[in-house]
Amino acid sequence: MKMHPTPFIVFAALLPVSVFAAPQNMSAMPGMSHDVAPVEAQGIGVVKAIDSAKGTVTLQHEAIASIHWPAMTMPFKVASPDMLKTIKVGDNVRFTLHPAGMNSMVTSIEPVRL
Template sequence: MTAASDHAPFKRKEEKPIMKHRNSILVATLVVAATALPSMAQQSSGMQDMPMQNMPMHNMPMKDMMQSANAEGVGVVQAVNPDQGTITVKHQAIESIHWPAMTMTFKAAKPELLKGVEVGEHIRFGLHTQGMHGTVTWIKPVSP
């Protein structure tokens, strides 16, 4: 053996480009996120029409917010959407469930509850609540 053969350059194995795999993983992650986000947003839209930026919640007991209850409210109809089965009411405080006065959109328990209800009408209504979500169970017009 000669000295030259002892120091012959060795051949490296060709390595696969790591960046190629990282980019594939990144693209796959972005695709999954882009497809999942719209459905997640749609599921959580129950309170989207509820202006809560000025809603004082600091004194609201958390255990009371999470329990289900039946309650009565008084308010003025702001919108009625029979196609979606919803009614928006600017209601007074509902003390029995520790809700301050606010404007909320509620689901109607039955679509026929919304028949004949008009925007601007003063109403008394029954609610079945679960946390900060309520379902209107009955509606009666009242004098302003």
């Protein structure tokens, strides 16, 4: 079987080019923010539902600027089921949460007068 030298010639010709290829520095891309999300965020809202069995509270909250969330209504897990004993449906509340998208967790909550 006769070996064709063409693949070896192409490989030998391209090898030096790959050595001089510089890695791309993507750390300064325009429009891309590399800021780290805050570990905790504070919000104000109204308790819409409490599910003690699931350990969740549904809050209709105002916009939370520190994590770029618009005002919305959504359920949150709570860090401790005992937190649910201090609030009731319809309460205005101030809360602290650990933001993690749909897995965000309320770490403190208290009724407030607005």
